[in-house]
Amino acid sequence: MRQLSYVHGTGGTPLLGDTIGRNLGRAVDAFPEREALVDVPSGRRWTYAEFGAAVDELAKALLGSGVAKGDRVGIWAINCPEWVLVQYATARIGAIMVNINPAYRAHELAYVLDQAGISLLIASLVHKTSDYRALVGQVRGRCPALRAVHYIGDPSWDELLAAAGGVGDAELAAREAELSCDDPVNIQYTSGTTGFPKGATLSHHNILNNGYFVGEMIGYTEQDRVCLPVPFYHCFGMVMGNLGAISHGACIVIPAPSFDPAATLRAVAEERCTSLYGVPTMFIAELNLPDFATYELSSLRTGIMAGSPCPVEVMKRVVAEMNMAEVSICYGMTETSPVSTQTRRDDDLERRTGTVGRALPHIEVKVVDPVTGVTLPRGEAGELCTRGYGVMLGYWDEPAKTAEVIDAGRWMHTGDLAVIREDGYAQIVGRIKDMIIRGGENVYPREIEEFLYSHPKVADVQVVGVPDERYGEEILACVIPRDPADPPTLDDIAGYCRDELAHYKIPRRLEILEGFPMTVSGKVRKVELRERYA
Missing domain, CATH: 3.30.300.30 (ANL, C-terminal domain)
Structure with a gap:
């Protein structure tokens, strides 16, 4: 009888039961003098002790501004240290951070502000051709829940931080004591191909564990320095990057506000990064720089490539010319926090380019007939479904759309066509659509x-x-x-x-x-x- 296309990722490391704030506290206690965050463009640096203190200050400021548990706080910003501070400060007080794509214009911004019921928005001032203050001015009248906006690098940001003065340590600790790891902590809007995007609602348990286990698979320790040219508003940056690094005591390195291949390689060289993230097109852009050979990349050991398939020749060059012998391929979707399958550090070239790895620990994966829902034999193509701690709580305020993708058994139907091979590795062969x-x-x-x-x-x-x-x-x-x-x-x-x-x-x-x-x-x-x- 042929083996079925069902895989349960096993491992000896238990799931984390922490909230994100408590997990940060453990890292601060364990590694107070190690670097936690480096922003190359501005030259600013934080040790874990300093980063923890900055998070506490912003958390108190949000409390002092009247942010209650469960309130939605929007972050509409390019990659910068304040983005990471907002991520951890909102988690510490039980607010739900809503990621807003920096490329959004007025129509899209208004939809997200209103659909999520964002009461406080933190935004960049400008990015490329976008004047964020002007765009907020265009839509504010359409968003009745929005009561305050603060701009990074503006006096309004300092006004926000000043609100921390009226809040003591005891008040912050009392708020944190009310929180559960199963509480919602993040809403990420998926890029819908038709209509408006849907807000995938994710818990502490969802994204903290996903970031942690992605880091485990590539051997992160407090010695690692992770270069993140991928956007923070996306799971790749904020979960696989920020949470993956901080949960291991590693250092986050921000090379630029948005992707720049030369700035990325310069940051790797100057900061002696051990890990580099990117979608294949980013790695191709870096490898194709005319002066690529002049960058000192010997510190690199690992990294993550995700988002789309990696051509074999590109992977060969990443391993050989960028010294990323342990580079990993990840597969997932926002609704699964995001990673469901990942290649391992010692996988050969065929598995890194021909598959998307195997199930992460504590994750179940199966391939089913898209019509009948019956699990198929290994080697046959069908819809990939995944179940476990990573599956989202649901789409924000859209139970009917949630029911379309999460079935009664809590399986997330990905819409991807896949094959599970005899060795348990998954291959994505396309989208059903x-x-x-x-x-x-x-x-x-x-x-x-x-x-x-x-x-x-x-x-x-x-x-x-x-x-x-x-x-x-x-x-x-x-x-x-x-x-x-x-x-x-x-x-x-x-x-x-x-x-x-x-x-x-x-x-x-x-x-x-x-x-x-x-x-x-x-x-x-x-x-x-x-x-x-x-």
Whole structure:
């Protein structure tokens, strides 16, 4: 009888029962003189003792400003030390921090402020073309719950901190004593492909444990220094990065307010970072810098690559040229805090590029028939579902939408098509909504993309289905050429595929592009490609 596609991640380390604030307190007590946070752009540094004191000051300021347990505090800011302070200060007093994408404009900002019922907003002053104060002014009348706004680097920030003066240690301790690790602590808005995004509501238990176990898998200790060019408003930065580091007594290094490949490598070299995070496009940008070879990266040991599949050649260069021999691939989604599967430090190249690892400790993963819900045998493609401590509490104030993705058994239905191999490692073969049905045959774009990465004229490729009168859907390959002056033709692509792929998987259409439409977290917006070329 064939083994089923069900895996339970085991391990000898128990789950943490702390709130995020108590976990920080343990790190401060254990490592008071070690560095906790470094902001390279401003040159500011905090030891754990100093960081703990700064968190306490901001927590008292929020208490003094009338923030109650369960109140929503918005953070609409670029990567900066104050972002991390807000993350920990809100957790200490039982407020629910709401992450707001720095790229949002007025319409999106108003929706999140209103849907989450944000009463206090902390924001940057400006970022790129966004004047945050002006945007808040445009929407404030539409958000009745919003009573106060404070801007980082502005007198209003100092006014907020001044409110700490009327709050004593006993009041802060009393508030913290009321908190449970199962309380909601964070709302993150997922980038919905249709309609407005949904607010995934996450508890202390969800995200503290996820950050901790992601760090465990790559061997974090207090000796590590973690360079984070990924955005804090996303789980990659604030959970896998900030919580992963602090829960091990490691140091967070902020290289720049937003991703800059040169600033990232400079920070790694100057701060002797041992770990570096990024989506594959970030690592590609770093490796392609004209002066890449001049950066001293010998301190690197590990890091995390997530967000989208990593091409084999990129992984080889990251390991060989960036000294990241223990780099790890993570898979997950905001609704699962985020990581469900992860490669291990000693996994070979095939597992790091051909799979998304195996289940984290205390996480269950299965692959089911998308129609019947029955668990499939190993090796068969179906919908990936995950269950365990990481599954969100639900979408904020949207029980019906929550019920659409979390079933009665508390399984989170990811919408991803996956295969669990005989060795227990998972492969993502696409999204259910990305699957192409051509003439009755199911086609998984990921398989074709992985093959076309090896074409000598292809630098990057995305495969989507577009409407076709005869077959229902036809296969379109969107290609970024290695040499824009010598792009591949459709005959080149079809001929390359002919002896290696079944005839129904061969692209019948080709578009040559300079770049792909991307989400701010580094994922290609396939829905936009489909709409553009339908």
